[in-house]
Amino acid sequence: MTLDPGAAWDAATGSPVFGVLLTLAAYQAGRTAWHRTGRHPLVNPVLVAVLLVGVVLWATRVDYAEYLEGGRLVALLLGPATVALAWPLHQELPLVRRAAVPVLGAVVVGSGIAVASAVVVTGLLGGGELLALTMAPKSATTPVSIALAEDNGGLPALSAVLTIVAGILGAVTGPWFLSRLRVEDARVRGLAVGLASHGIGTAQMLHESRTAGAFAGLSMGLTALATSIWVPLLVPVLVPLVT
Amino acid sequence: MIRGLLVLLGCQLVGELLAALLGLHVPGPVLGMVLLLGLLTWRRPGPASGVVRVSEGLLRHLQLLFVPAGAGVFSSLTLIGASAVPLVAGLVLSWGAALLTAAGVALLLLRWRPAKEGA
Incomplete structure (x- = not known):
């Protein structure tokens, strides 16, 4: 029997366990x-983790598609986690009800x-x-x-990346910027970060306070809806003007 | 725990079904969130119930779930590098405009309401 470290390595990195x-x-x-940096916003866990995954993939020459075999198993939980945002929202419901008009106004105008x-x-x-279509x-x-992006003729893979970067940008700089x-009102902070930075921003706001997290989750959900209405309305009008 | 996961996944699946059925561009999980909100309002589960414990567990580590998609940045670097100025400036400026607009409109409307009620 001969040992083949190369084949063994390929088998290990080819397994979904590697990505997970x-x-x-x-x-x-x-x-x-x-935690070690006293929860410094610049040391955002997603940002650090993404950079580390990038470095490891580069060093081990495993390509992204192969990593995603396992990565996709982790990302699968994003569905139930989004559903779970109903829990903080439920706890803050009286506050949300009283702010219904500001919430809707901010989401409709902000996402436009x-x-x-x-x-x-x-x-x-x-x-x-x-x-421009990809950024929209x-x-x-x-x-x-x-x-x-698929429906309106953009590049879906690049739209996904831009979305993630907008999320990290919001988690890292959003609270500082506000x-x-x-802007100290937890409701407004949550609304704004959830609108501009969807789930990654919401994750950050959940660490700030339950109120901010609930408003961010709500804002993220409504922004998904409003954006899918705004994109087909605005894109055909604006794209010819600027390109 | 299993019961809680069943509730979350059930809401998501029904949400996906509704989105497909109605041809909506809302993701199934977002509709699932609305469904669960209705369910929570109706059943009012205690803090020790499965659905609450699973929800809190998932939300505590929500950031983890974005790592795989985020790592996709590295496979788009050539494309981004080729149009760095419009992409980076477009993203940052538009992100800032959205954040400021949302915060501004919310503050304006929150201030306007109590003033009206007090008058």
Whole structure:
């Protein structure tokens, strides 16, 4: 019998366990770093974990598709976790009911501005029609932004990436940005971060307070809905103007 | 625990069914969230019930679930590098505009309401 380390390595990295293990290990490292730095927003666990996964994949020459065999098993829980956002929302329901008009107003106007500004800025800076279309749905949560990019002629894979980056941007800088502007109301902070940064922003707001988390989750859900209405309305009007 | 997972997955599946049936562009899980909210309002489960414990467990580690999709950034680096200016500026500026607009509109409407009620 001869030992073949190369084949053994390929078998190990080819197994879904590799992706699951790498994702969990990177996230645990991200959390440890986050706690050790006194929960510094820049040391966001998702950001650290994503960078670590990138470094490990590069160093081990495992490609992303292979990693995703396991990664997709972890991401599968995103469905039930989204459903679970009903729990903080339920606990905050009296507060949400009283703020129904501000919530709806902020989501309708905010998501319209998100779509319009994405198309206009990307188009005016020379991104062309394709990238403007790809940028348009980036405020909606990942499954919606992918579906909207498919329907409207963008690049779905790039829309997914832009959406994730918008999420990390919001988790890392959103709370700081709002504090600088002296926006202290937990309801408003949650609404704004949930709108601009969907689930990743919501995860951050859940750590800030239950109220902020509930409003962020609600805002994320409503923004998914509003964005899917705004994109087909605004894109045909704005794209010809800026490209 | 199993009961809680069954409730969450059941809501998600019914949500996906409804979205497909009605041709809505809302993801199944978001409709599932609305369904669960209705269920929670109706049944009022205690803090020790399965659905509450599973929900809290999942939400505590919500960030973990975005890591696999986030790592996709590295496989799009060439595409991003080729159009870095419109992509980065478009993303950052539009993100900021959305955040500020949402916060501004919410603050305005929250302030306007009590003033009206007090008048």
